[in-house]
Amino acid sequence: MNWQDRITVDPRVCHGKACIRGTRVMVSVVLDNLAANVPTEEILRSYPTLRPEDIQAAIAYAADLARERVIPLVPGAA
Numbered sequence: 436m437n438w439q440d441r442i443t444v445d446p447r448v449c450h451g452k453a454c455i456r457g458t459r460v461m462v463s464v465v466l467d468n469l470a471a472n473v474p475t476e477e478i479l480r481s482y483p484t485l486r487p488e489d490i491q492a493a494i495a496y497a498a499d500l501a502r503e504r505v506i507p508l509v510p511g512a513a
Contacts, residue, residue: 438499441492453496455489458482465493 443456453462460482468478469490479485 436488436491436495438492438495441489442496455485455493458484458489460485460489462493462496465490466497469494 441456442453442462444451444453448454449459449461454460455462455465464482465478465485468481469475475487475490478490479487
């Protein structure tokens with residue numbers, strides 16, 4: 436999966452947030468839904484411009500970000 440084919444960042448669209456190409460659906464919205472255990476089929480119904488490949492691209496994008504950025508964790512915080 437080459438997420439760059441399906442995700443774009445344009446300062447004129449959604450304030451420059453990463454969006455699914457050709458839509459105004461932000462990648463963060465897709466990831467928030469997945470994190471909330473919303474089934475893929477429900478996400479696709481809620482955002483009819485999305486395709487299953489867009490959801491996979493959002494996951495791949497997040498994985499790349501996680502490899503590049505370290506978020507410090509507070510020991511013992513849960």
